[in-house]
Amino acid sequence: MIEVSELTKRFGAVTAVDGITFTVRPGIVTGFLGPNGAGKSTTMRMILGLDRPTSGTAHVNGRPFRQAPAPLAELGAMLEAKAVDKGRSARNHLRAVGATIGVGRSRVDEVLAMVGLTDVAGKHAGGFSLGMGQRLGIAMALLGDPPVVMLDEPVNGLDPDGILWIRGLLKSLAAEGRTVFVSSHLMSEVEQTADHLIVIGRGRILADMPMGDFIRQSSQHRVSVMSPDATRLAELMAGPEVVVATADDGSLVVEGLGAREVGELAAANGIVLHQLVDVAPSLEAAFMELTAESVVFHGSVDQQAGSAA
Amino acid sequence: MSEQQAFAQGPEGLTDGFTARRTSQWRVLRSEWIKLLTLRSTWITLIAIVAVIIGFGVLSALVASGSVTPSSSNGGGPPTEAMRRNPLNTVMSGANLAVLIVAVLGSIIGAREFASGLIRTTFSAVPRRLPVLWAKLMVFVGVLLPIVLVAIVAVFFLGMSLLASADAQTVAWSDDGVARSVIGLGCYIVGLGVIGLALGTLLRGTAASIGVVIGAVIFVPALATALLPESWDEVLKYLPSNAGAAFTTASQSGGAMLDPGVGAAVFVGWIVLAVACAAWVIKRRDA
Ligand SMILES: Nc1ncnc2c1ncn2[C@@H]1O[C@H](COP(=O)(O)OP(=O)(O)OP(=O)(O)O)[C@@H](O)[C@H]1O
Ligand SMILES: [Mg+2]
Numbered sequence: 275m276i277e278v279s280e281l282t283k284r285f286g287a288v289t290a291v292d293g294i295t296f297t298v299r300p301g302i303v304t305g306f307l308g309p310n311g312a313g314k315s316t317t318m319r320m321i322l323g324l325d326r327p328t329s330g331t332a333h334v335n336g337r338p339f340r341q342a343p344a345p346l347a348e349l350g351a352m353l354e355a356k357a358v359d360k361g362r363s364a365r366n367h368l369r370a371v372g373a374t375i376g377v378g379r380s381r382v383d384e385v386l387a388m389v390g391l392t393d394v395a396g397k398h399a400g401g402f403s404l405g406m407g408q409r410l411g412i413a414m415a416l417l418g419d420p421p422v423v424m425l426d427e428p429v430n431g432l433d434p435d436g437i438l439w440i441r442g443l444l445k446s447l448a449a450e451g452r453t454v455f456v457s458s459h460l461m462s463e464v465e466q467t468a469d470h471l472i473v474i475g476r477g478r479i480l481a482d483m484p485m486g487d488f489i490r491q492s493s494q495h496r497v498s499v500m501s502p503d504a505t506r507l508a509e510l511m512a513g514p515e516v517v518v519a520t521a522d523d524g525s526l527v528v529e530g531l532g533a534r535e536v537g538e539l540a541a542a543n544g545i546v547l548h549q550l551v552d553v554a555p556s557l558e559a560a561f562m563e564l565t566a567e568s569v570v571f572h573g574s575v576d577q578q579a580g581s582a583a
Numbered sequence: 584m585s586e587q588q589a590f591a592q593g594p595e596g597l598t599d600g601f602t603a604r605r606t607s608q609w610r611v612l613r614s615e616w617i618k619l620l621t622l623r624s625t626w627i628t629l630i631a632i633v634a635v636i637i638g639f640g641v642l643s644a645l646v647a648s649g650s651v652t653p654s655s656s657n658g659g660g661p662p663t664e665a666m667r668r669n670p671l672n673t674v675m676s677g678a679n680l681a682v683l684i685v686a687v688l689g690s691i692i693g694a695r696e697f698a699s700g701l702i703r704t705t706f707s708a709v710p711r712r713l714p715v716l717w718a719k720l721m722v723f724v725g726v727l728l729p730i731v732l733v734a735i736v737a738v739f740f741l742g743m744s745l746l747a748s749a750d751a752q753t754v755a756w757s758d759d760g761v762a763r764s765v766i767g768l769g770c771y772i773v774g775l776g777v778i779g780l781a782l783g784t785l786l787r788g789t790a791a792s793i794g795v796v797i798g799a800v801i802f803v804p805a806l807a808t809a810l811l812p813e814s815w816d817e818v819l820k821y822l823p824s825n826a827g828a829a830f831t832t833a834s835q836s837g838g839a840m841l842d843p844g845v846g847a848a849v850f851v852g853w854i855v856l857a858v859a860c861a862a863w864v865i866k867r868r869d870a
Binding site: 319322323324325326339340342343344345346347349351353354356357358359360361362363366369370371372373374375376377381384414418419 | 601603604605606610611613614615617618621622623624695696699700701702703704705706707708709710711867869870
């Protein structure tokens with residue numbers, strides 16, 4: 275269990291985390307989603323006690339992490355994969371840090387096997403690929419068999435196999451009753467894994483709800499309709515609950531009416547339809563929309579330009 | 584003791600009977616011990632330290648006793664008057680070089696984890712942080728002090744016997760102030776390493792801390808002593824290297840130096856100051 279309360283972190287003039295409050299519960303995977311610079315890593319660093327909060331508190335299993343009697347066995351975390359000494363082997367890296375809670379060789383080898391690094395356990399970590407480094411970081415997080423696991427962008431640099439593996443791992447960790455907290459800046463990465471979603475943008479919580487609710491809330495269906503008589507159709511569909519927009523290709527995008535209603539309306543008025551499609555927005559789109567105003571770093575090319583109506 | 588207390592934290596599942604133990608100063612010490620000994624560079628540096636202390640000491644003794652004639656242009660010819668007159672300095676010439684290596688090693692041990700990012704893993708495992716600093720210091724002193732002392736005492740007897748066999752002037756272990764200054768030099772070397780380690784954690788960069796410890800702690804006092812007017816001498820005596828010189832040289836040259844005991848106390852004061860600053864900063868700064 276992770277409980278964050280009124281947590282704020284300022285770096286000089288930048289407010290990286292702005293009074294956020296949330297709880298991460300055991301037994302499920304909680305996705306921590308936000309665009310670049312939203313404050314995910316900063317929040318995680320404060321939970322770990324690496325960064326000192328400007329104000330507010332973060333508790334792990336009911337107390338500040340600093341007070342944990344065996345920290346590595348209470349919260350296993352991976353912040354950056356490459357937080358290792360390049361000159362030390364993977365096995366010695368785990369052995370050294372694990373020694374703080376009395377971890378022995380057999381446990382180290384067990385964890386190395388779990389993440390698939392047995393063959394390179396004796397190799398210097400400096401020579402590891404991004405994916406191998408990521409696996410070593412996950413091994414460190416699991417080393418103490420902790421009830422709380424916190425991973426910052428764990429799928430970064432993993433190949434499709436690795437991504438599948440991580441998804442399975444996160445689910446099984448949660449199924450064992452652990453608290454699993456995973457950050458990402460892509461909805462597609464947590465869509466199939468997370469049971470609960472916390473969305474952060476510019477240091478503020480934008481959504482904190484079960485994944486199912488988020489999906490339901492964001493699947494406001496839209497209908498795309500193409501007709502040679504678009505103008506008349508648009509006039510006929512107009513109403514207080516209905517929003518009609520014209521897309522690039524001249525089709526109408528209708529919000530507030532179903533495909534069936536649009537089709538029947540057209541037939542009743544003798545309007546020819548060339549196309550009538552139900553459009554379910556992707557979760558990615560819903561997430562982007564939610565965080566649109568809070569994106570810190572916009573690309574230099576205006577992203578709206580390409581899709582402007 | 585709570586040492587044996589087990590924490591059955593995690594739910595059943597991934598492990599075959601692994602139980603975590605309470606994180607204690609002892610376990611953090613073990614962790615730092617493993618860290619130090621699993622880097623090849625540590626072993627290379629330790630061998631270099633012993634080789635420099637003994638190798639240069641023996642070489643100087645041979646040169647001073649006339650068995651070997653240096654071939655370089657300015658150092659050539661018969662042994663100099665100074666070498667003849669100060670056999671202890673001759674034999675300890677390697678130790679004076681080793682000061683630099685040990686100070687650099689200390690700086691690297693202090694700063695290395697900050698450079699690699701490993702420190703965030705370390706502080707996640709020991710969020711109270713200070714035990715990490717204490718452990719690093721204990722491991723450093725525990726490894727280096729015996730090695731440096733053994734090498735330095737060995738080169739003393741080796742060097743003196745070489746000088747004696749060539750009928751050059753020697754000093755005996757039992758002579759006034761000799762044992763004190765030899766042991767003192769060993770402690771001074773390791774003490775400067777400790778200051779390096781503290782500066783390394785303070786500045787978080789190997790290059791910066793090496794620069795500061797060698798520049799400001801070792802060379803600047805020597806330079807200042809040479810360049811500043813005599814009225815400054817009272818103050819300069821208290822600088823780390825000059826305080827160190829007070830207990831690492833056998834012969835007292837009048838009032839130019841502190842008493843050995845006072846010098847040692849002042850030097851320890853510098854170490855405590857450096858470590859205290861490091862502890863304060865480690866505790867407060869974001870990692
Ligand atoms: N040590 C620091 N000093 C100054 N500013 C910082 C520091 N760390 C983070 N920030 C700022 O705080 C904000 C949040 O950064 P953070 O790294 O927490 O974002 P994030 O959500 O993890 O982003 P990403 O997806 O890119 O990893 C950013 O504006 C960043 O520039
Ligand atoms: Mg981040």
